[in-house]
Amino acid sequence: RKEVEQDPGPFNVPEGATVAFNCTYSNSASQSFFWYRQDCRKEPKLLMSVYSSGNEDGRFTAQLNRASQYISLLIRDSKLSDSATYLCVVKQAGTALIFGKGTTLSVSS
Amino acid sequence: DGGITQSPKYLFRKEGQNVTLSCEQNLNHDAMYWYRQDPGQGLRLIYYSQIVNDFQKGDIAEGYSVSREKKESFPLTVTSAQKNPTAFYLCASSIGDRVLYNEQFFGPGTRLTVL
Numbered sequence: 459r460k461e462v463e464q465d466p467g468p469f470n471v472p473e474g475a476t477v478a479f480n481c482t483y484s485n486s487a488s489q490s491f492f493w494y495r496q497d498c499r500k501e502p503k504l505l506m507s508v509y510s511s512g513n514e515d516g517r518f519t520a521q522l523n524r525a526s527q528y529i530s531l532l533i534r535d536s537k538l539s540d541s542a543t544y545l546c547v548v549k550q551a552g553t554a555l556i557f558g559k560g561t562t563l564s565v566s567s
Numbered sequence: 568d569g570g571i572t573q574s575p576k577y578l579f580r581k582e583g584q585n586v587t588l589s590c591e592q593n594l595n596h597d598a599m600y601w602y603r604q605d606p607g608q609g610l611r612l613i614y615y616s617q618i619v620n621d622f623q624k625g626d627i628a629e630g631y632s633v634s635r636e637k638k639e640s641f642p643l644t645v646t647s648a649q650k651n652p653t654a655f656y657l658c659a660s661s662i663g664d665r666v667l668y669n670e671q672f673f674g675p676g677t678r679l680t681v682l
């Protein structure tokens with residue numbers, strides 16, 4: 459079983475749509491969680507950290523369910539510029555980040 | 568500007584040749600990492616270093632070697648023992664893995680093609 463699993467997509471949505479990505483992780487010792495964004499042929503960049511209480515940053519909302527070992531990312535009012543691959547990332551104490559394979563989003567006009 | 572630089576952006580080598588990829592950071596970060604990304608795949612950890620003169624193997628270290636003689640620099644050598652070296656190589660740095668929410672900053676990557 460892979461440590462971090464994501465639906466690869468692609469998710470094809472029109473501008474203005476709401477889209478949700480899900481991610482599951484296998485190691486219950488995971489302690490910190492992130493979503494990174496990677497544009498085509500570019501390096502990944504941190505989109506947001508995911509905290510136990512859930513957190514929001516503008517149009518982006520991240521949720522964590524430790525009991526189900528599940529992380530989600532919700533994007534509201536999608537923009538063309540949101541087209542990218544979204545990487546779910548988890549970390550245990552003292553270890554390097556563990557990346558999922560990513561979910562590809564394509565927003566069209 | 569603070570950041571991570573990788574050079575070159577594109578690299579072509581003949582099969583059987585060793586090649587060294589450069590990674591430099593001026594963020595004063597203790598930890599540095601090398602990842603490999605293949606098309607449609609996630610990032611796989613090759614090597615990482617938490618402090619100068621120390622490094623650990625990641626998940627796919629075979630056929631690669633690193634050094635960490637300076638805090639700012641973490642070069643990766645792809646040796647002829649690496650069976651499928653053609654890939655996108657990403658270097659990253661952070662303040663260290665003891666911090667739970669440590670953001671990793673990535674360089675722009677090097678695309679290595681072995682002919």
